[in-house]
Amino acid sequence: MIDEARPIFVQIAEQIEDDIIAGSLAEESQVPSTNEFAAFYRINPATAGKGVNRLVDDGILYKKRGIGMFVAEGARARLIQARKDRFRDEFVRPLIAEAAKLGIDPDQLSDMISTEGVTA
C-alpha cells in the first residue's frame, strides 16, 4: 500500500484525496483521526499527522476544535480539477510531444485514442 519511493505523508494525503474523489469520504463528513490513520497504515503518528495537515493547509480538510477533522465543502470538485491539471502535465503533454517526434499528427493521435477507448 505504501511504496518506498516517496515520502509517506504525501502518500497518506493522496490516499485521503482518492477517498474523497471516489466519494467514500463525503463532504462535511468526519475523517478518521491521525492516530487511526497511523494504526491502519502502520506508520508513525507524526507522519500521518503531516499528511493530514497538508490537506488542512490546502483547505481540503478542516478542523473542528475538540471534535476532529472534516472534509470541506467543495473539496471533491477542487481535487478533481487539480488532478485534471496534473493529468494534462504528466500524461497528455508528454503524449503529444512523443507523437510529434514520431510524426503522428493530431488527427491520427485522436484516432488512436478513440480506437483504444473502444477496445479498453
Next chain:
Amino acid sequence: MTYNPAHHPDAVVRVRDLTKRFGKVTAVDGVTFDIRANTITGLLGRNGAGKTTVMQVLTGQEFATSGDAQVFGESPAENARVLSQISFIKESQRYPDDFQPKHVFESAPWFFENWDSDFAARLVSEFRLPVNRRIKKLSRGQLSAVGVIVGLASRAPLTFFDEPYLGLDAVSRQLFYDRLLEDYAEHPRTIVLSTHLIDEVSQLLEHVLVIDDGKIIIDEEAETLRGSATTVVGMRSAVESFVAGRSILSREGIGGLASVTVGALSADDRAQAARAGLELSPVSLQQLIVRRTHVTEKEFENQS
C-alpha cells in the same frame, strides 16, 4: 557526509562529542546528536558499530571515556532521578534463576511509576506467554516477549529497545509494532529502537540515526531519507551518461548493464531517464544504509 548537529530545545537526550573506549578499542568515537522528546527514533547500524555502547552510556551502565551525555538535562551515571524514567530492554536481559514471568511483571511497578498492569496482562495473552513457567525454561522468543511486554507496559518517558526480538516470529514482531504504535499514539513518549530489521521498522520511525564504526553517519528525519536515493539500471553507456555529475552512492555492473545508485531525482530527471530507456527503482531505508555503510546486503541480513 558532513553533519551538523541540530540543537533541539525539546531534546531529552543530548550527546556531545561522546567517546567510549574499551582498552584499545574505540567503540564510540566522538559522536554528537540529540533525541527529541516524544519521537520514535531508530538507532541503526551494523553489529559492533557502537549502538549498544551508546545506549549503555545513556542508561548509566557504562561511563563515558570523554565527552558529555545528558538525559533529561542531567548525567545518567548513578543518577536515580534520571534512571527511574528509563526503560532499557536488551537482548541479553538476565533474571534471577527461579524467576517466572509473573514475578517480573509483579515487581515492575516498583521500578516504573507509569506501569500499566492491565496493558501487560493483555500483552501476555496476545503473545501467549506462559507466566508461571520458570524463565530458564522459556524459549528464546518467549524470553524476548517478556522484555517487549516490560518495555511497552512500563510506559517510561524514555524507552530503549535494543534488538528486542531475537527468536520472535513474524506474527509476534508485527504484534509488537502494532501495540507500540497504538500505545505511543495514546501515551506519547520517547522511544529509541535499535534493530537490524530496518525494512520492518522504517515506517514506524520519525527520526533515523545511523552509527557506523563508532561514528554517526546519518542523523535525519525518516521522511527526508525516503526517496533520497534512486537506483538507475540500464545499458552501461546510457546509465553512465545519465549519472555523470551526480552524487553516486554505489555502482554495480554486469556485462553491458550497469546499476548505479544516485541521490534524489527531480521530475525532469525522471522524465529524462525514461526517455533514455533507463529503469528507476526506489531505494529502501535498509538498502540506503547498506550502501552508506559499505557492506553487502547479504552481510547485513546475516547479522543478528
